[in-house]
Amino acid sequence: MDYIQMESYLKAIGxxxxxxxxxxxxxxxxxxxxxxxxxxMTQPAISQHMRKLKxxxxxxxxxxxxxxxxxxxxxxxxxxxxIHLLSLLPEPxxxxxxxxxxxxxxxxx
Amino acid sequence: MDYIQMESYLKAIGxxxxxxxxxxxxxxxxxxxxxxxxxxMTQPAISQHMRKLKxxxxxxxxxxxxxxxxxxxxxxxxxxxxIHLLSLLPEPxxxxxxxxxxxxxxxxx
DNA sequence: TGAACTTATAAGTAAACACTTATATAATGT
DNA sequence: ACATTATATAAGTGTTTACTTATAAGTTCA
Numbered sequence: 337m338d339y340i341q342m343e344s345y346l347k348a349i350g351x352x353x354x355x356x357x358x359x360x361x362x363x364x365x366x367x368x369x370x371x372x373x374x375x376x377m378t379q380p381a382i383s384q385h386m387r388k389l390k391x392x393x394x395x396x397x398x399x400x401x402x403x404x405x406x407x408x409x410x411x412x413x414x415x416x417x418x419i420h421l422l423s424l425l426p427e428p429x430x431x432x433x434x435x436x437x438x439x440x441x442x443x444x445x
Numbered sequence: 446m447d448y449i450q451m452e453s454y455l456k457a458i459g460x461x462x463x464x465x466x467x468x469x470x471x472x473x474x475x476x477x478x479x480x481x482x483x484x485x486m487t488q489p490a491i492s493q494h495m496r497k498l499k500x501x502x503x504x505x506x507x508x509x510x511x512x513x514x515x516x517x518x519x520x521x522x523x524x525x526x527x528i529h530l531l532s533l534l535p536e537p538x539x540x541x542x543x544x545x546x547x548x549x550x551x552x553x554x
Numbered sequence: 555t556g557a558a559c560t561t562a563t564a565a566g567t568a569a570a571c572a573c574t575t576a577t578a579t580a581a582t583g584t
Numbered sequence: 585a586c587a588t589t590a591t592a593t594a595a596g597t598g599t600t601t602a603c604t605t606a607t608a609a610g611t612t613c614a
Contacts, residue, residue, distance in 0.1 A: 355448055
């Protein structure tokens with residue numbers, strides 16, 4: 337891996353909101369409308385963060401009906417390092433469990 | 446470690462020139478005038494990169510006469526991760542050995 | 555077909571970033 | 585004291601970043 341490549345990976349990871357997104361994805365795959373309930377950010381802002389993460393190949397997307405389901409890319413060269421890095425960060429205040437309790441968890445089967 | 450703190454660490458690391466600097470420091474401590482011989486960058490540019498790395502506590506400085514000797518901070522919370530990350534990057538073209546061969550290695554005892 | 559819903563994109567903006575050149579500060583050696 | 589050497593800082597610049605609001609595009613379902 338060259339220096340420019342590594343730089344682009346680290347820049348994609350190195351934002352507190354994107355790390356929060358990645359932390360959520362460590363537990364389970366989510367769509368953008370769920371992130372808008374979990375994180376205090378507008379839908380376009382989240383969408384643009386997902387695009388950045390996708391460009392760095394840190395996440396993958398799968399279209400299901402009107403939803404786009406985002407997942408961590410476990411084949412990324414930095415995946416093991418990313419998991420370790422995220423493990424150093426605290427669990428977010430709002431959990432997916434609260435989403436479920438509020439009936440806001442998306443079920444796109 | 447909180448998200449903002451991690452962001453500031455990753456932003457300090459996530460620049461190709463600073464990673465090159467850190468890669469050199471993995472082998473041995475160096476001063477800025479040596480970096481100017483190793484890396485195609487002006488002295489103020491290097492000095493400003495060192496300041497960023499110092500603010501993130503990734504490096505430490507020691508004044509010796511007119512020189513400032515820079516070293517990796519092995520007590521940094523991300524030090525183990527940093528070493529692993531740098532090990533994924535190729536050795537720089539210009540080595541410290543070439544500096545010695547050219548009589549440009551600083552001896553500040 | 556059309557309303558509701560989910561997501562993506564476009565355009566604009568303020569702040570941060572990585573440099574540049576010029577200059578200041580500080581230590582060394584004659 | 586003075587020239588040399590090493591480093592830091594200041595000021596300016598073009599680019600990138602992370603957002604905002606507005607809107608477009610695509611899917612679902614009555």
